[in-house]
Amino acid sequence: MNLQEWFAELREEEERRTPLYRAAPPSPYRLNWLRPLAAFVVFAIVLIVTGRPSHVTFTNEDRAAARAIAQWRPQTDFLLRMPSTGVSR
């Protein structure tokens, strides 16, 4: 069986219905808005990340609360003391 002949017949059939060559126009609109949009998104992310304050600021209430916590001593603290407590200090 000569496959070449079979394929030649199919090729002839399909060749007759080949659409005309249509050069695809370049897609300028896509590039025109996609790239600036991507650049803007990246810029916005960078701005948000770098614009955030890098150090923490405490209000007076925060400081008062921290002082109160530091000064607090539990009532049962003495129970945890052992005879040797304070010797090495």
Place this chain on the structure above:
Amino acid sequence: MSYERAPRATNASDTMERAELEQQLQAFHAASFAWALACCDRDRSDAEDVLQTVYVKVLDGKARYAGRAAFRTWLFAVIRKTAATQRRFQRLRFWPRSNGNGASVEEELIHGERAAALLRGLKRLARRQREVLELVFYHDMTIEQAGETLGISLGSARVHYERGKKRLSMLLAEETR
């Protein structure tokens, strides 16, 4: 087919100018469409979509011809990959595109008895076998060029060619009985 009229592929390592690219695309248009049809299971509208996408890719410079292979081999590889991507997207569709009896529009348009039988036979082959046979018999490529287009080794291409040819001959013999 327009291969004889097609300009010879350049071996320039640098990328082609747009005008030259258009000239090459136009020269291989008939062959490219036939290959796109084969890659899209003979669905004409899919083949047209794939070919347009390929032309846009090539002319926009998203697919660049570096001169490592013949232009046609490279172009066919781009078409095959684009069709594969389109097939993957189509699997995500919610509705089937079949026209009911499973035959594509292109198959229905084929009037020749032998051509129709050949299409039926090709449909029953494994995709790789079908692709190798189409490239060799339809597009007059060597097995090596077919392997290059499909991104497989010469050894694999030979195996697909031999097995496909054997099975297709058997199927066509059954059809002609």
